[in-house]
Amino acid sequence: MNSRRNSPLSAGKASPAAASPWRGNRERLRDRELKRDAVIRAAAREFNRKGYHNTSLDDIAAALEVTKPTVYYYVTSKEQLLFECFVAGVEQIRTAFRAVRELAVPARERLNAVLHHYGEAAASEFGWCMVRAEDQDLSPAMSRHIKSLKSEIDQGIRRLIREGIHDGSIEPCDPKMTAFALAGALNWIAHWYREDQSLTPAQIAGAFVTVFEGGLRPRRGALRVESRTRRRRARGALAR
Amino acid sequence: MNSRRNSPLSAGKASPAAASPWRGNRERLRDRELKRDAVIRAAAREFNRKGYHNTSLDDIAAALEVTKPTVYYYVTSKEQLLFECFVAGVEQIRTAFRAVRELAVPARERLNAVLHHYGEAAASEFGWCMVRAEDQDLSPAMSRHIKSLKSEIDQGIRRLIREGIHDGSIEPCDPKMTAFALAGALNWIAHWYREDQSLTPAQIAGAFVTVFEGGLRPRRGALRVESRTRRRRARGALAR
DNA sequence: GGAATTCTATACTGATCAGTATGATGCGGG
DNA sequence: CCCGCATCATACTGATCAGTATAGAATTCC
Numbered sequence: 121m122n123s124r125r126n127s128p129l130s131a132g133k134a135s136p137a138a139a140s141p142w143r144g145n146r147e148r149l150r151d152r153e154l155k156r157d158a159v160i161r162a163a164a165r166e167f168n169r170k171g172y173h174n175t176s177l178d179d180i181a182a183a184l185e186v187t188k189p190t191v192y193y194y195v196t197s198k199e200q201l202l203f204e205c206f207v208a209g210v211e212q213i214r215t216a217f218r219a220v221r222e223l224a225v226p227a228r229e230r231l232n233a234v235l236h237h238y239g240e241a242a243a244s245e246f247g248w249c250m251v252r253a254e255d256q257d258l259s260p261a262m263s264r265h266i267k268s269l270k271s272e273i274d275q276g277i278r279r280l281i282r283e284g285i286h287d288g289s290i291e292p293c294d295p296k297m298t299a300f301a302l303a304g305a306l307n308w309i310a311h312w313y314r315e316d317q318s319l320t321p322a323q324i325a326g327a328f329v330t331v332f333e334g335g336l337r338p339r340r341g342a343l344r345v346e347s348r349t350r351r352r353r354a355r356g357a358l359a360r
Numbered sequence: 361m362n363s364r365r366n367s368p369l370s371a372g373k374a375s376p377a378a379a380s381p382w383r384g385n386r387e388r389l390r391d392r393e394l395k396r397d398a399v400i401r402a403a404a405r406e407f408n409r410k411g412y413h414n415t416s417l418d419d420i421a422a423a424l425e426v427t428k429p430t431v432y433y434y435v436t437s438k439e440q441l442l443f444e445c446f447v448a449g450v451e452q453i454r455t456a457f458r459a460v461r462e463l464a465v466p467a468r469e470r471l472n473a474v475l476h477h478y479g480e481a482a483a484s485e486f487g488w489c490m491v492r493a494e495d496q497d498l499s500p501a502m503s504r505h506i507k508s509l510k511s512e513i514d515q516g517i518r519r520l521i522r523e524g525i526h527d528g529s530i531e532p533c534d535p536k537m538t539a540f541a542l543a544g545a546l547n548w549i550a551h552w553y554r555e556d557q558s559l560t561p562a563q564i565a566g567a568f569v570t571v572f573e574g575g576l577r578p579r580r581g582a583l584r585v586e587s588r589t590r591r592r593r594a595r596g597a598l599a600r
Numbered sequence: 601g602g603a604a605t606t607c608t609a610t611a612c613t614g615a616t617c618a619g620t621a622t623g624a625t626g627c628g629g630g
Numbered sequence: 631c632c633c634g635c636a637t638c639a640t641a642c643t644g645a646t647c648a649g650t651a652t653a654g655a656a657t658t659c660c
Contacts, residue, residue, distance in 0.1 A: 121539075124458045126416065152636090156636095164617080170496050171494055171496040171569060172413075172495075172496065173412075173413035174496050176616080176617060177617080177618065177619085178617080178618095186638075187638070187639055187640085188618085188619085188639095189371075189619090189620080189637095189638065189639065189640090190637075190638050190639080192619070192620085192637070193636090193637065194617095197618080197620065198617095198619090216433075226457065227491075228576055229578070230575065232520065239452065254411055256410050256411040256414050257411065257413075258411075281576075283615080284576070286390040288578065289578070290576050290577075290578065290655090291574055291575070291576060291577065291578045291579060293570070293571060293574070293576075294567055297522050297559075297564065297567035297568065298571050298576075300545075300548065300552065301568050301571045301572070302545070302546055302550075303548070304545040304546070304547065304548025305540075305541040305542070305544040305545040305548070306544070306546025307544065307548055307551075308543070308545070308547055308548060309538065309540075309544065311544075311547075312540065313490065319537075324537065327534055327537035327538075327541075328537065328541050330533070330542075330573075331537065331541045332541070332575060332576055333572075333575050333576050333577045334531055334533070334539075334575045335531065335572060335573050335575020335576075335577075336468055336471070336521075336524070336530050336533075336572055336573050336575075336579060337527070337530075337531065337573045337574060337575075338470065338530065338531045339531060339579075344580060367625095392606090395607095404659080416646080416647055416648080417648065417649085418647080418648095426608075426609090427608070427609055427610085428609095428647095428648085428649085429608065429609070429610090429649090429650080429651095430608055430609080431609075432649070432650085433606090433607065433608075434649095437648080437649080438647095438648065438649090
């Protein structure tokens with residue numbers, strides 16, 4: 121009836137798989153779950169691009185080439201959309217924890233594996249929602265739920281750090297602050313990965329784990345004493 | 361005329377100094393700049409508490425016990441408020457860079473000093489705004505300005521890392537990824553410090569710098585081989 | 601003491617947007 | 631061929647909120 125333009129939409133190169141199950145598909149795949157997933161993925165992409173508050177449900181509907189009531193047919197509220205996106209992201213990390221729990225290797229290696237998955241999740245489609253789902257934007261009930269999931273992950277990291285300190289695979293440190301530092305660095309990936317996709321998520325996660333492991337201080341002593349060239353003297357003020 | 365309640369307001373224990381210059385101050389300090397600053401600080405506090413989009417200008421005005429047009433007398437738009445808060449936060453870090461530029465110590469130590477200030481800025485009143493000011497919420501012009509300031513800081517960190525690698529005070533690494541990791545960890549402070557103020561900003565910054573410096577891998581070899589106790593076996597699924 | 605200036609409040613506008621009321625369409629089974 | 635379910639669109643409502651028009655109060659300068 122209407123024209124059903126297959127056209128531009130600029131679907132973004134990330135996961136081109138998730139095309140709309142509506143688009144010109146005459147034989148009506150009537151798989152409710154599949155369509156529901158498509159709605160959630162579309163929401164994640166839009167939130168990722170424009171932020172939660174700058175994305176209207178009409179935008180999400182438009183991205184799927186349907187109308188708003190259709191979206192509401194699959195979810196009950198905008199809030200729920202954000203929540204589902206969050207859960208989708210977090211679930212990847214929880215899976216990583218479960219997988220790692222069985223490995224009989226030093227805790228640092230298990231931690232590295234979790235952090236690697238964490239980084240990939242942060243760079244994923246749902247990374248932004250996972251990281252930015254704010255208590256302030258959600259009802260008290262969902263806010264509590266999200267906090268609890270976040271806390272579970274935080275505690276999991278702390279536990280691995282403590283175990284690592286105990287089994288000698290991790291340098292003694294403050295588990296809480298260390299966990300905050302690690303998680304923070306990884307969460308932040310969700311902020312910049314959108315703009316700078318020069319590396320794959322796996323490469324980024326790998327680079328981060330390397331940094332975490334080694335630290336900045338050189339491992340093999342011997343500060344190379346160097347002619348301290350180009351030591352700038354004070355300059356008054358910069359621009360502005 | 362109206363009652364001028366001095367009362368609850370729950371000003372938050374952070375920087376109790378910044379009381380409203382209006383409140384019952386009979387002799388009208390007519391320092392425009394002072395009031396303008398108060399407006400910006402109040403905005404920062406409200407944004408910090410509820411997020412940019414969940415804070416109306418009426419809220420900000422109410423926090424100052426004035427009305428909306430009064431706020432507009434000092435700033436031209438909500439957007440500008442966010443921008444000013446951002447700049448206030450970033451300026452602390454730029455100051456740190458300038459201060460450190462003159463020190464004749466290895467680059468790692470200069471980097472540490474900058475990171476320390478960075479952490480304190482993130483935990484400050486303006487931390488949230490500095491970290492969360494999103495391009496998506498701002499006009500193209502301001503968005504560009506913010507990006508440029510952010511980039512300046514990023515480049516500054518990368519430069520220090522490169523210098524450190526060169527002078528041997530920093531373990532060779534990828535400067536870009538390392539800078540992202542460091543900045544990310546510090547930025548994230550702005551997210552959780554609101555909820556968990558068990559440490560002072562300086563303590564947090566110190567703990568983070570320690571983590572960055574040392575890394576997770578033990579410095580003095582010798583994995584303490586331990587009876588691998590309590591290695592849990594796979595459990596089916598967790599709750600949910 | 602009055603005019604100019606600076607500051608502030610009351611009350612409105614216009615736009616956006618989450619969520620819905622209502623009803624149309626296609627589909628399968630009888 | 632018609633009933634009933636699932637799916638979807640058109641068109642509306644109600645609330646929120648950035649920003650403003652207008653007028654009024656306080657302060658300073660002359």
